[in-house]
């Protein structure tokens with residue numbers, strides 16, 4: 001049973017209302033090595049049912065196909081990308097970005113500007129091992145902040161140089177921030193699962209020129 005969808009029956013979500021965010025000085029930082037770190041704040045967004053429901057129904061999700069070697073394959077998740085000048089599809093995302101920037105922009109030296117959305121319909125949807133290395137993530141330290149709503153799915157991280165994989169179960173309303181060299185010295189993935197998994201939406205905030 002999908003608790004996110006079930007909960008949303010009771011919380012229609014008022015788009016004008018800002019859901020409460022926990023203060024970001026409550027994040028717990030884990031140093032991964034090679035200059036990479038992760039900040040985690042479970043339950044950052046309380047009452048995330050409304051946001052899940054609004055994004056699921058109002059975002060113009062689209063499927064993509066990508067060329068892989070000699071064939072074209074379906075990207076196994078739905079996508080929608082908002083550039084830095086695009087209005088976001090929900091005021092709670094504007095509030096999330098503003099809160100992240102109050103906390104992270106001083107240490108990053110620039111604000112998070114773009115918003116990528118991924119919709120994982122069920123356990124067959126996934127993202128393969130990668131770093132966000134299109135653009136400056138391949139050469140410079142940066143920050144990618146992820147707000148996860150809906151069903152819990154594990155986000156895995158592994159060092160490019162080889163070594164143990166670390167696993168974070170990202171639940172409804174949780175925040176995970178990848179920082180430092182994480183995009184170029186580590187990779188991350190959300191693996192497929194054969195266990196029943198409800199829908200999950202991942203919201204990624206990135207600075208200009210990182211993708």
Ligand SMILES: O=C(O)CCC(=O)C(=O)O
Pocket residue numbers: 116118127132146148155188190202203204211
């Ligand atoms: O699902 C997630 O939270 C991760 C998505 C991701 O890594 C990406 O879109 O680059």
Ligand SMILES: [Fe+2]
Pocket residue numbers: 130131132188
């Ligand atoms: Fe990524």
